[in-house]
Amino acid sequence: MADLPLEEKSRRISEALKRGWKMLSEICPNCGAPLFQTNGETICPVCNARYILVKSDEEAAEELLRLKLIGLRDVLSSKAEEIMKEISSSENYQELAILINLLNGILDAIHKIKKITKEAG
Numbered sequence: 001m002a003d004l005p006l007e008e009k010s011r012r013i014s015e016a017l018k019r020g021w022k023m024l025s026e027i028c029p030n031c032g033a034p035l036f037q038t039n040g041e042t043i044c045p046v047c048n049a050r051y052i053l054v055k056s057d058e059e060a061a062e063e064l065l066r067l068k069l070i071g072l073r074d075v076l077s078s079k080a081e082e083i084m085k086e087i088s089s090s091e092n093y094q095e096l097a098i099l100i101n102l103l104n105g106i107l108d109a110i111h112k113i114k115k116i117t118k119e120a121g
Helices: 006-018 057-089 093-120
Strands: 022-027 034-038 041-043
Touching: 006 034, 057 093
Parallel strands: none
Antiparallel strands: 022 034, 034 041
16 A cells, blocks of 8 residues: 555544644554554554554564464354364263363363463463
8 A cells, every 4th residue: 555646644644633643643554654553452543554653573472472462362262162062062971071171171272362362461
């Protein structure tokens, strides 16, 4: 979206200002437009990219880990749903025991990830 005409970029920036978004001193590394903050989010009004601003490399590493854990939590939640479907259709008790044990492990991992990301965020 960096190849938008200057008039369109200006229009999008003006629209962000009209909406009451706060213009920041940082610029979008993608398109060079000023970044704005609204509802706790940092957004580029030109290319619609969202950013998380950090003050140090350590903070960046922590935020990256937190985002990866959230992604893992989402994958595990999806797997838990798949296992629940298998449980509901299974009639083999040995298979049920394995699936329930697997589901318990996944739910424990999701709980731990939620606890870690809540403490970090």
